[in-house]
Amino acid sequence: MNAPTPASPTLTQRWQHFSRNAEQGFHAYASWLVSITWKRFVVLSVLLIIGANILQDLPPFSFSWRVEETSDDDSARRSAKPAKPPKPAKPTKSSTSEEAAAPAHPAEPASASSSHAGHPEEAKGEEGLRYEIQIDGRGVRIVPRSSAPASGASAASDSSGSERSDLPSVDIRIPNEKQREAVREAVEDARRALQEAAEDARQAQSEAEDARRELEQAKEQAEEEARDAAREDSGRKRRYRVVHLGDFLDKLAVIIVLASALLKATYKGRIQAEAKAAQATETAEAESLRRQVVEARMAAMQAQVEPHFLFNTLASIDHLIETDPPRASQMQRNLIALLRASMPTMREANANGGVRELAREMAVIRPYLDILQMRMEERLQPEINVPDGLLSAEFPPMMIQGLVENAIKHGLEPKAEGGSLKIKAEVVHGKLSVTVADTGLGFGRAATAGTGVGLANIRERLSLLYGKAASVTVAENQPSGTVVTITVPYRTASTHQEQGVHA
Structure with missing residues (x-):
């Protein structure tokens, strides 16, 4: 007949067994700490720390691997961001009209200068061209001519160069008395229309300038945000840290030393208290035993005395009954x-x-x-x-x-x-x-x-x-x-x- 196989221990039993062994090991270690002197404890602690540092460089604790780390150090850069320039103010309509009316005044000296009739004036253009201005009783005529060398001091207006027919010319005829009033009104209307057109043009130019400025500011802001994003990406540096398998050994050694010192300081008082309690228990038990022994002795003495006394007393009573x-x-x-x-x-x-x-x-x-x-x-x-x-x-x-x-x-x-x-x-x-x-x-x-x-x-x-x-x-x-x-x-x-x- 086969013998029954023993049942495997349950998880609770295994835990109780482990806890009991751990507690016994703890008390054994604490008792050993209390038994050694502090001088020896310090020497052993120093040797433990030195041994932990030596083990860090030995296999398998010397095995290492790289760990990627990111660090945010762009806070200083963000705090030093340049301030944006203030947005310029839009020019008002009145200032635009004043600026448009300003070039109208230099035209008056030109008309005044045109009163010198019969005296042609020449103005040299670019690339060998010259303009001849003829003022006479018929009006004002501006004709472009090609440049030619002068022939003496009496150079005539028609012999000084050939007229250029491929270039535009200006011929302003002076109207008669009947047409002057209509011309003046037409000129005034044209002038007002030109001023209004110039004002509208300047206002449109000002609005276009404002739109251009806003576009440039939006562009600058986008560029600044792009630079901030690039600066943030550049500030978040990637670093790699080398991790060794034995990096924890020195810290573990220090923790063991500190815990052992605390255990040695506290467990000694507990052992002393337990020893005193055990001694007091033994003393109480010894006194109880002594008391029991003494009481037993007194009971034995009483047992010895009382029979002897009883026998003698009974014998005396027996004798006195007769006498x-x-x-x-x-x-x-x-x-x-x-x-x-x-x-x-x-x-x-x-x-x-x-x-x-x-x-x-x-x-x-x-x-x-x-x-x-x-x-x-x-x-x-x-x-x-x-x-x-x-x-x-x-x-x-x-x-x-x-x-x-x-x-x-x-x-x-x-x-x-x-x-x-x-x-x-x-x-x-x-x-x-x-x-x-x-x-x-x-x-x-x-x-x-x-x-x-x-x-x-x-x-x-x-x-x-x-x-x-x-x-x-x-x-x-x-x-x-x-x-x-x-x-x-x-x-x-x-x-x-x-x-x-x-x-």
């Missing part, structure tokens, strides 16, 4: 009160953060001392001095009971005459101080002296609960015995409950 039944009954009631007060000790302490009210501790200590006093009789004189105002103060459980048990077991029981045991609670410098003092043999002097494990456990528990704010002191009592003082911050149970609610 002194009332005392046996009293001892039995004290044992029941002790068991009722001490049974939920560890559970309540764990629920309240390792502490409980001092009144609960006194509820255990009082029947405990009553039972021991009934067993030791006059050899034990207990004294409890705890004000009612301090019964609501917080105090770690089973510590006072442990100190009382040590004081009786290692101080008062080995002493033949016994002694006194005093328990005192007071507030000193804002802290709750509980003192257990006995007048026994003294610390470490009895044959049944312990190993100090009980005091060590008390110190460890206080350190876990209060840190350096709590302490245990052991001193010699006068004239004999031991004084043990436990000092903890003074807090009431209501204050602890309010702090728990706010938390």
Whole structure:
């Protein structure tokens, strides 16, 4: 039977795999950056930039191609365009008539000069021609003649040259008296007609001149626009830029260096914060383990003490039932009160953060001392001095009971005459101080002296609960015995409950 082929991963799975690997690579690179010094980082950064510049000249990064570029640099030329000349104004009709009437005045001297009759005047033309003007009583005659050399000083008008018949001549006859008036009017009409025709001609010439100027201006404007277009085309130069495949390497190297420097500066703080958080977690876990160990030890000690104490108490009750039944009954009631007060000790302490009210501790200590006093009789004189105002103060459980048990077991029981045991609670410098003092043999002097494990456990528990704010002191009592003082911050149970609610 063929084995089933595994299904190919989906796109989402591939992306998740890639993201996970990329994140791991990023953290590995950042951790390596943080592990090196800044001096080494600068050296490696310089080497990276130098290597990138070297790679630009090596295949395949040395491959290149040309890219066409256009640049517009004709803005300066456009701003320097020459201004067009102003369009000349059209001459008015009155000025045209004045200009037309101006040549009419020189004709008067010509008519005046024509009054010299009988004196022919000659005017030389171009190319050897001359015009002979004859003025006599018949009128004025202008005849063209060919040029000829003069024959002495008395050259006559008809012998000075031959008349040219192929050229036009002018013959103006003077009319008689009857025709002068009609001629004058005809001349005046002709003159006015000529003036009007000349004025119309000049006006038409002026309009033609204006049209010519407008045509020239339109031509100049078209030429200027053509020059602007040519200038624009010439200003948009075509350039070719050589692009190499490795042009991005130096910029990429600089970006990598800057990003790595930023990552090295920021990731170090993150690693330090993570390290501090991990250290705090480890410390909290270690303290929790230590607290659990101490509580286990206290539970073991309690398990060891309570059976021994119970066996001794039950044996005393059994003996007193035969000898002194009332005392046996009293001892039995004290044992029941002790068991009722001490049974939920560890559970309540764990629920309240390792502490409980001092009144609960006194509820255990009082029947405990009553039972021991009934067993030791006059050899034990207990004294409890705890004000009612301090019964609501917080105090770690089973510590006072442990100190009382040590004081009786290692101080008062080995002493033949016994002694006194005093328990005192007071507030000193804002802290709750509980003192257990006995007048026994003294610390470490009895044959049944312990190993100090009980005091060590008390110190460890206080350190876990209060840190350096709590302490245990052991001193010699006068004239004999031991004084043990436990000092903890003074807090009431209501204050602890309010702090728990706010938390």
